Amino acid sequence: MVCFSVVLGCGGYTTRGSPAAADPALARGVAIADSLIGSSIGTLIPGAVFLVARDGHVVHERAFGFAQLNDYEGHRLASPPVMRTSTVFDLASVTKVMATTMGVMLLVDRGKVDLDAPVSRYLPDFRGPHLDSITVRHLLSHSAGLVQWQPLYYHAANSTQTYGVIRDMPLQWGVGDARHYSDLGFMLLGYIVERVSGQPLDRFLDENLYRPLGLRSTAFNPKAHGFTEFAATEQGNVYERHMVYDSTFGYRYLGDPTAWNGWRQRVLVGEVDDGNSYYANGGVAGHAGLFSTAADLRVLLDLLNNRGSYGGRQYIRPEVVAAFLTRDKYQNYLGWQAPAYLPAGSFSHTGFTGTYVAGVPQYRLSIVLLTNRQNMGTDARGYFPDVGPLQQAVARAIVSGAVGSP
Numbered sequence: 001m002v003c004f005s006v007v008l009g010c011g012g013y014t015t016r017g018s019p020a021a022a023d024p025a026l027a028r029g030v031a032i033a034d035s036l037i038g039s040s041i042g043t044l045i046p047g048a049v050f051l052v053a054r055d056g057h058v059v060h061e062r063a064f065g066f067a068q069l070n071d072y073e074g075h076r077l078a079s080p081p082v083m084r085t086s087t088v089f090d091l092a093s094v095t096k097v098m099a100t101t102m103g104v105m106l107l108v109d110r111g112k113v114d115l116d117a118p119v120s121r122y123l124p125d126f127r128g129p130h131l132d133s134i135t136v137r138h139l140l141s142h143s144a145g146l147v148q149w150q151p152l153y154y155h156a157a158n159s160t161q162t163y164g165v166i167r168d169m170p171l172q173w174g175v176g177d178a179r180h181y182s183d184l185g186f187m188l189l190g191y192i193v194e195r196v197s198g199q200p201l202d203r204f205l206d207e208n209l210y211r212p213l214g215l216r217s218t219a220f221n222p223k224a225h226g227f228t229e230f231a232a233t234e235q236g237n238v239y240e241r242h243m244v245y246d247s248t249f250g251y252r253y254l255g256d257p258t259a260w261n262g263w264r265q266r267v268l269v270g271e272v273d274d275g276n277s278y279y280a281n282g283g284v285a286g287h288a289g290l291f292s293t294a295a296d297l298r299v300l301l302d303l304l305n306n307r308g309s310y311g312g313r314q315y316i317r318p319e320v321v322a323a324f325l326t327r328d329k330y331q332n333y334l335g336w337q338a339p340a341y342l343p344a345g346s347f348s349h350t351g352f353t354g355t356y357v358a359g360v361p362q363y364r365l366s367i368v369l370l371t372n373r374q375n376m377g378t379d380a381r382g383y384f385p386d387v388g389p390l391q392q393a394v395a396r397a398i399v400s401g402a403v404g405s406p
Contacts, residue, residue: 023059023401023405023406025401025402025403025404025405025406026052026054026059026398026401026402026404026405027401028401028404029397029398029399029400029401029402029404030052030059030060030397030398030401032397032400032401033050033052033393033394033397033398034050034062036390036393036394036397037050037064037369037390037394038064040387040390041064041065042065042069044373044376044385044387044390045065045354045371045372045373045376045385045387045390046065046066046067046068046069046070046080046083046232046371046372046373046375046376047063047064047065047066047067047069047083047087047231047371047372048063048064048065048083048369048370048371048372049061049062049063049064049083049084049085049087049089049293049294049368049369049370050062050063050064050294050368050369050370050394051085051294051295051297051298051366051367051368051369052365052366052367052368052398053298053301053302053365053366054363054364054365054366054402055364056302056305056306056310056364058295058298061085061294061295062085063082063083063084063085063087064083065082065083066080066081066082066083067080067081067082067083067084067087067229067230067231067232067372068080068081068231068232068267068269068372068375069232069375069376070235070267070375070376070377071235071267072235072236072265072266072267073235074235074377083231083372084229085293085294085295086217086229086293086295087229087230087231087293087370088217088222088227088229088230088231088270088291088292088293089230089231089291089292089293089353089355089370089372090230090231090233090268090272090273090291090351090353090355091288091290091291091292091297091351091353091355092273092274092288092351092352092353092355093183093287093288093349093350093351093352094290094297094349094350094351094355094356094357095186095285095286095287095288095289095290095351096186096286096287096288096335096349097335097336097349097357098218098290098292098297098300098357099190099201099205099220099286099289099290100186100189100190100193100201100286100287100335101140101189101324101334101335101336102205102209102300103189103190103193103197103201103204103205103209104136104140104189104192104193104335105316105320105321105324106208106209106315106316107193107196107197108320108323109308109316109317109320112196112197113136113192113196114136115135115136115137115140115323115334116135116136116137117135117136118132118133118134118135119131119134119135119136119138119139119188119192120132122136122192122195122196123163123167123188123191123192123195125167126167126188130145130171130175131167131171133175133176134175136189136192137334138175138176138185139185139186139188139189139192140185140189140324140334140335141179141328141330141332141334142179142180142181142182142185142330142332143175143176143177143178143179143180143330144171144175144176144182144185145171145172145173145174145175145176145177145180146166146169146171146172146180146182146184146185146188147169147170147171147172147182147184148172148180148181148182148183148184148251149182149183149184149243149250149251149276150169150184150251150253151240151243151244151253151260151275151276152165152166152184152276152280153260153262153275153276153278153279153280154244154253154255154259154260156280157279157280158280158281158282159191159280159281159282159284159285161280162187162276162280162281163187163188163191166184166187166188169184178330179330179332183276183287183288184287186285186286186287187276187281187285187286187287188286189286190284190285190286190287191286193286200284201220201284201285201286202219202220202221202284206219209315210296212313212315213299213300213303213310213311213315214299214311215292215296215299215300216296217291217292217293217295217296218290218291218292218293218296218297219290219291219292220272220283220284220289220290220291221272221282221283221284221289222270222291223270223271227270227291228270230269230270230291231370231372231375232267232268232269232372232375233267233268233269233273233353233372233374233375234267234268234273234374234375234377234384235266235267235268235375235377236263236264236265236266236267236268237263237264237268237273237275238378238382239374239378239382239384240275241263242382244257245257246382249382262279264278267375270291271283272288272289272291273288273352273353273374274287274288274289274352276288277289288351288352293370294368294370297357297368297370298366298368300357301357301358301359301366301367301368302366303315303316304321304325304347304359304361305359305360305361305364305365305366307321307322308320308321324336325345325347333347335349336348336349337349337350339358339392339395341392341395341396342358342360342395342396342399343360343362343363343399344362345360345361345362346358346359346360346361346362347359348395350388350391352374353371353372353373353374354370354371354372354373354374354384354387355369355370355371356368356369356370356371356387356391356395358395360395360399360402363399363402363403363405365398365399365402367394367395367398369390369391369394369395371387371390373385373387
């Protein structure tokens with residue numbers, strides 16, 4: 001057991017793999033990354049799970065700190081639950097790539113979805129003077145011109161109603177004009193997967209990807225699947241409520257903030273933090289709602305690093321993977337982000353809860369860093385701790401070690 005803070009006591013410590021014995025250069029990178037994460041416990045984040053795999057083999061997996069540190073009032077728990085490598089995390093927007101993008105890839109691979117077809121081919125009533133020109137590719141590249149975020153739960157209580165609200169909402173930008181990251185676009189992609197496959201998004205992915213890959217801890221609405229060990233997120237929906245009530249904070253809401261008052265008043269544990277997923281889509285949505293562990297996410301990263309193959313089975317044809325991981329005119333991939341701080345060809349994505357995944361094909365690396373930053377609470381301005389610099393520093397440390405390897 002390793003103690004990271006006198007105030008916090010001993011956090012969780014679980015590790016496996018022996019990078020030092022096999023590769024001293026990579027071991028140095030891992031040690032630097034571990035030190036960065038360890039020094040952040042109790043100040044930037046309550047806890048974390050960190051995993052590194054190379055060539056499809058886990059070389060390092062470690063848990064730090066606590067699965068929950070603060071109660072609903074923001075007070076430190078007397079006996080905070082320890083973080084473990086088996087802890088399940090709310091992935092937030094990592095759902096966009098580990099669920100929805102993967103689902104679209106499967107359907108493209110099977111010839112059931114054409115990336116350049118209009119959305120209306122799959123959602124027939126998605127029609128209008130501007131909507132007619134929006135393609136599946138536009139949605140995946142965040143260039144459809146859709147509004148980025150609105151509290152759709154003010155106007156919808158299920159996915160059917162939510163789809164109608166999105167369909168009838170005026171575009172904010174011209175179709176294809178630029179990249180504007182949009183949760184609404186990925187909700188639409190989730191609905192496309194459901195319409196084309198004839199199954200709910202969660203069931204389609206479970207039957208066609210997660211279970212065949214042997215993933216045991218990846219699911220939407222995880223409590224319904226019997227999972228009990230979670231990393232806590234925030235104290236209710238304080239951040240989204242702030243966004244709704246304060247027109248200068250985040251995205252402006254033009255409606256009446258008092259018209260709806262279903263805000264959760266509890267620490268969110270094992271239920272999706274994102275309001276549009278939880279309130280408006282029953283916890284299953286294309287933009288947020290997936291829960292998983294670092295170990296399971298590593299398998300999905302390895303699948304892409306290995307051009308759609310895993311465990312001797314080809315799940316997605318290499319040319320489909322290549323199509324999704326080719327930079328577009330916005331300098332990103334389809335669904336995935338192209339991180340400028342990592343080697344060419346690397347792909348990554350972050351989640352608002354503090355989650356991060358990255359694949360580095362050049363060095364055959366899969367990197368997962370899951371944190372529960374929201375449970376630290378917000379600062380005086382209303383913001384959660386910024387874990388972006390930590391995520392980037394950790395990934396760079398691992399790549400630096402791989403560069404120095406034989």
